[in-house]
Amino acid sequence: MSLFKKIEEQIIKALKAGEKEKLTVLRGLKSDLKYKQIEIGKELTDDDCIGVFNSALKKHLDSIEQFGNAGRDDLVQSEQLGVDIIKEYLPEPLSDDELTTLIKDAIAESGADSPQKIGLIMKIVIPKVKGRADGKRIKNISIKLLTA
Numbered sequence: 001m002s003l004f005k006k007i008e009e010q011i012i013k014a015l016k017a018g019e020k021e022k023l024t025v026l027r028g029l030k031s032d033l034k035y036k037q038i039e040i041g042k043e044l045t046d047d048d049c050i051g052v053f054n055s056a057l058k059k060h061l062d063s064i065e066q067f068g069n070a071g072r073d074d075l076v077q078s079e080q081l082g083v084d085i086i087k088e089y090l091p092e093p094l095s096d097d098e099l100t101t102l103i104k105d106a107i108a109e110s111g112a113d114s115p116q117k118i119g120l121i122m123k124i125v126i127p128k129v130k131g132r133a134d135g136k137r138i139k140n141i142s143i144k145l146l147t148a
Helices: 003-017 020-040 046-069 073-087 096-110 115-129 135-147
Strands: none
Touching: 003 020, 003 046, 020 046, 020 073, 046 073, 096 115, 096 135, 115 135
C-alpha cells in the first residue's frame, strides 16, 4: 500500500477514534501531499511522499525550537505530537556508523579534500539515504571527516 493511501486510512481511523490532534497532523500531511502531487503533475511515489514527510518534519522541529525559546511548552507538546506521528511514516534512520561509512565512500569517490567541497559529497550521499538522514547531519559528519 502506498504511503498516500496509508495516510488516508489513518485519517479515517483517527476520525472514528476521536483523536483530534492526530487528525489535524494527518490532514496537514495529506494537504502537503496533494500540493506536491499538483506540483509534479502525477501520482506520488513513496519516495515523493517521504520527501514531503521530511519537509513537514523539519517544519515541526523548527516550530518546537521556536516555541521552546518563547517558553510555550503547550505548543511544544503539540508540535512534538506531530513529529512523533510523522516519524511513523518515515523509514528507519541510518545509524551514525552507517552514515559515516557512506560519507567516507562519497569522499573517496568525489575526491573532496576540504570542507569547501561538501557539495560534492552531498550530491552523492543524499540520493543514497532517501530520507533516512537529514542534510544537516550529513554536513556535520562530512565536516568532521574532512577536518580530521
